[in-house]
Amino acid sequence: MLQVFRKFFHSSVGVFAALGLIVMLAMAFAAGDVSNMMSSGSITGGDRVAKVGGNTIGTAQLTKQMQQAVEITRQQQPGVTMKSFLAEGGLDLVLDQMIDGEAQMAFGRKVGIVAGKRLIDSELAKIPAFQGAGGKFDQNAYLSVLAQRQMNDADVRDSFARDLVSRQLLAPAQFGAALPQSAVMQYAALLKEHRAGSAAMLPSSAFAPKGLPTQAEVSAWYNSHKAAYTVPERRVIRYARFDESVIKQSSVPSDAEVAARFKANAAQYGASETRKVSQVIVISESMAKDIAAAVAKGESLEAAAKAKGLSVASLGSVSKADLTIKSSAAVAEAAYAAKAGATAGPVKGALGWALVRVDAIDAKPARTLEQVKGEITAALTEEKRKQALAALTEKVNDDFGKGGALSDTAKELGLTMAETPLLVAKTPAGMGLPAELASILPAAFGMDHEGQPQISELVAGKSFVIFDVTKIIPAAPAPLDQISAQVMADIQLEKGSVAARAAAMKLLAAGKKGGDLAAEVAKLGVALPPVQQMNLGREEIMSRGGQIPPAVALFFGMAPGTTKLIPIAGNKGFMAVQLKAITPGAVAANDPLIGQVKGELNNLAAREQGESLRRAIRTEVKVERNESTIKTVTSTLAGGN
Structure with missing residues (x-):
């Protein structure tokens, strides 16, 4: 099940979700990280939900893993709540996997199946988030991600060990599972009936x-x-939209402000140069010199590199500082000392000997204040506009928080208010409420009573709407007439x-x-x-x-x-x-359906054999569930006392 973990790591959110999954939730593994959550004791304890061999699983650990399970599920299904997760049997799923994880670790220790450090290292190296630029495991990247998640190496390795032990136990049980050919033929014939x-x-x-x-x-x-004729609660929403056009003060910057910005960003407007560079990295200096000699005789860098089994990589347009970071100071000096079209080197770089070719030079002269005045003016004007609009929306929000009326704010801003017809909470966009205002419907139906104005952003940083509710008709059966x-x-x-x-x-x-x-x-x-x-x-x-x-x-x-x-x-x-x-259906001996049916049935048989071993391990280790405590945890998570 590490595949689930790896899929999480292919997204920026997945890095953190999967790390939480490793240690806190068994859903991404054949077993969860419960080694640090175990303690010896009797199953009768009110704070224990299960006993696995000589260890117990506590209520706090189950609660924590349930919360993590809901968080991870929400990444795929944003509407999931703890109540809905419980209703779908989520607690039993999480607890069962915690129990299985501990049972399989205990059984593995008994029969001598463990996960060594080198095996765990190989699994960690497969995680993209832990890899460096060359695609290999990077200890610094690994520790950095763990630090962001406030985890430690021991926790992560323990979780990987659990998954690896589980795979070593269950995978062999599924090998060679096959149904008799007569059963395959009978099932295939059934599909033909x-x-x-x-x-x-x-x-x-x-x-x-x-x-x-x-x-x-x-x-x-x-x-x-x-009840069948009940009309849901209906509300009338009053609203007014506005944008930057309501701002009265000028957003045009003064000459002094433009000059100050120019001075503060002098480096941005000074002379600059970037070069489009291609390079080939060679392990030995002698081979690098051979390639350089071939280029000097008229061969292209690509042809000379190819003759040695190498290829040329384009670094694109880079500044001298960027090239220093990407390669080395010596390589950057060589590239910026060469003329356009020339090949420099070999030069010792971070990864070997480098030959660099300058494909193009883009030199930009310094610009004067007069030359960039329009550019700076436009940027400052936009900044002032955003600041003024942000200040205005903050003032409106403060006014509403102090009991200000929607009509007063609309009058102050010179806005024309509009009212919707009676709406229900699930009124489709465009049916009585402009489609672009659909986002305010949940907020309007969340207001406790009429006359509670709010402000909402329609287009980020550009347009807003102020609104309140003027009429609330409670849900009631429609009149018979x-x-x-x-x-x-x-x-x-x-x-x-x-x-x-x-x-x-x-x-x-x-x-x-x-x-x-x-x-x-x-x-x-x-x-x-x-x-x-x-x-x-x-x-x-x-x-x-x-x-x-x-x-x-x-x-x-x-x-x-x-x-x-x-x-x-x-x-x-x-x-x-x-x-x-x-x-009845007739199936020829060479019918492709036979192969398909055989594969499906064998897969089912393999899964059933693995499931049988999982149950047998539980029986061998001896598992007891504390149903009364489990019920209490369920009630607490669902919002009960």
């Missing part, structure tokens, strides 16, 4: 009574189903659903006696959609991926000669599905 039958739809609307419900029925239904038509339609649908269920049960009973579905549907005497004939093969269904209708999935789980029912979502009726016959 075809099924014939039919399906009938019994929509509730077709069975609904013709007459309208009475007023008493409507009132009774409405009163018992008010406004939705009476909907209520009557729902009553009719419910009556139709009851009748449709009765008709469906008739079809089911007839199917058990061998009745043909189409003929039995005709006996119902109700105008229904035509019965659909179904003639499908498993290969066709598999080609659809996960997009398989429920009726089709049911069709392929039935026995021949049977009829089954499936409800239509939304109380809209039922579908009756009848399977008449199954035609």
Whole structure:
């Protein structure tokens, strides 16, 4: 599972997330870092969630790893909360992996399977974040990343040791897992089978009574189903947008300010030179001299280097200072002493003997104040504009914090306010609220009451909106007189659903006696959609991926000669599905499907063998879970007492 860890390291966020994952969370490994979280003791202790052999896992450690698990999950799914993570079984997953990690380490020690320093070193060297410019492990880079995460070498190595021991234990158990050829052929033939039958739809609307419900029925239904007709809370938002145009003071800098900026950045406007340089690095001085001699005789640097099995690298346009950093002071001196097109060297560099060619020289003369006045003026004007706008937004925010009214601020800034129609918290962008203001909707619905103005940034550093809520209508059932038509339609649908269920049960009973579905549907005497004939093969269904209708999935789980029912979502009726016959599939000995099936089944067998060993190790080491303490941790994490 180190692959997960390595994937994290390919992003800037991943460096830190994965480091946390190494030590604090077992999700990226076959086992978590619990060695420093263990202590001997009885399982009856209220602060212990599990006992693994002679060690225990404490509540504080489980809580910490759960928090880390949620943080890491949020990087892929930002909306994840601790409650939702718990609801999906996250605590059992994390705890199980902590237990497995400790159990496998204990079992490994017992049978003599360990991870030595050199093996751990090789794994650390594979992590891109720990590598230097040459792609090799860099101790300084490694220690720097650990320091940023406030971790130490021992913690990281211990976590890698756990993963390596786990792999050494579980991987061999999966080798050679294979099912008999007869089972492979049987499964492959199953994928080739075809099924014939039919399906009938019994929509509730077709069975609904013709007459309208009475007023008493409507009132009774409405009163018992008010929750279904509840209109969510609605709010009216008042807002006004503004940008830098509201700033009254001038942003144009004075001549003195321009002159001061010029003086402060004199180096930026002074003479400068960069050179486009290519170089070849040679291990020995003698070989470097051979290449230089070939170039002196008219060969290109590329050709001369290629003859020695080397290649020329372009360093691009670099200043003398940058070249000194990239190579060495001697190389930089040589390159900047040569003329355009000339090759200098060999010169001793940091990695060997260097030959450098000056491909081009870009020399820029010093610029006077008059020459750069426009450039500096534009930069200062932009800075002043940003500063003035930032000061203005800060003042507005302070005014609102002190109880200032939205209307007063709008008047002061000369803004025209607008109001939205009634909106709900999930109003789609552009439906009553301009799309560019969609970001203020959550804030508006988070206000405790009307008249709590806020300011929000629309375009970073450029435009803003001030807003508040002028009306709040709490969630409540819609008045009956406004939705009476909907209520009557729902009553009719419910009556139709009851009748449709009765008709469906008739079809089911007839199917058990061998009745043909189409003929039995005709006996119902109700105008229904035509019965659909179904003639499908498993290969066709598999080609659809996960997009398989429920009726089709049911069709392929039935026995021949049977009829089954499936409800239509939304109380809209039922579908009756009848399977008449199954035609077994025929598989040729050279069918490519056999190889595919064999690979899938063998992979499943391998995973099952590894899982069996994992369970066996738990049994051997002896694992006990303290369910009452686990329940307490779950309640605490979920926000309970």
